Amino acid sequence: MAEVLVRAQGRCKLMSGGYEAFNGHCTFKHKKAGNTDAYVVKLDDGTDFNFSGPGVQALSVQTYAGVRNVKHKAQADHEVFSWNDGEARRLSVRLDQVQNPDVRFDDAPQKADAGSLLGAAVGALIGRLITGKPVTTTEPAREGAPVSDLQSLVGARGGQAEGTLTSKGYTYRGGTKLADSSFTYWEQPSTNNCVTIRTTDGRYQSITYTKRSDCN
Template identity: 30%
Template sequence: MKLSNLLLAVVVAIASFGITVAAQADTVNARCEVYPKGERATSSGSCTFSQRQGVVGIQLKNGRRYDLRPVGNQPGNYRDQNGRAVYRQSGLGDQGQIYRLANESIYVYWDTAPYGQNSGSGNSGSFAASSHPAAGTPVDRLSDLVGARAGQVENTVEQRGYQFIKPASASGDAIYTYWRETRTNYCVTILTEQGRYESFAYATPADCK
């Protein structure tokens, strides 16, 4: 009887160890930047990113956590823990992922070093990275157009030196598009909701490629 109990304990221990290892294997260290709509990053630093059976978990260093569950058949569509729509957006390539929430955006970078401080990039690369505004930084030259109808003032955006590059993502009434600031060659993302401009923010250089 004692032998059977011992064997059972060993089996349970092995199973628990396997579950723990599997859970750890799905979680990686990353760097996260959180941008409320139209504002600079309010949180930037180390975080953890996990994905299990399509469910994405993002844990910030300040204790805040996001649990995003996939919905529908369209890849990149989620609901957060409050039931609000979330969209995964391309633009960082193999450097990370972007998640657009109802009131903020989360940039997840696989490289845990601060932006523009990656090692082995050389002087010119470091200068280029640091000279481009951080993703999420508001575009001051367009801030007066927030709330305006896109169809009525799109010409104004172009006259101020912004060139349409490509659409980014769309779901329901929310549409993201990428533009290039011609005088600086910086990449800009514009959010339009219900036909009105909601925010103008700098994106990453890779977004406009």
């Protein structure tokens, strides 16, 4: 049975292929079962990451492109997870609140500081609030920017992943073909932003915002 060492709330920033795919609230959990460490990070947009392995310096993550090795780096005030699944990914995590992982009904959340986190697990994160301007989880429809809630589909087979798109509320608006790649256009729910998916050899290669007129 896995032991939860740290359960916390914080802020995360996901860089994907050089673009900022997400910057906002997230939850973090560090679990240990035997010799296996697992870090579970859940972004506010619904994207989940599960990094696990026989030690914090031997982590891997399951992607549509297969299992990829993860480079883990602990800083004084945040943790960084880096991997490459065809695109360079970098997930930075800072904590601002930690909860007692000992599950009892009288547990109360407490502010994270060096003492509480180090007491929860050796080498755990030192939490603090991110300084600077307020962060929003609403994505700008910047042409060419990755669509954060769909990045887990990169590397997936097109036919299999379309069900995920429709279940998330995306509406198909057409497509075109250029050289060895095809491009399909999808309207994002709520925002009505236009999203383009590039498919090569039957697999999604990129999922980015495009100009609104592509979905007309």
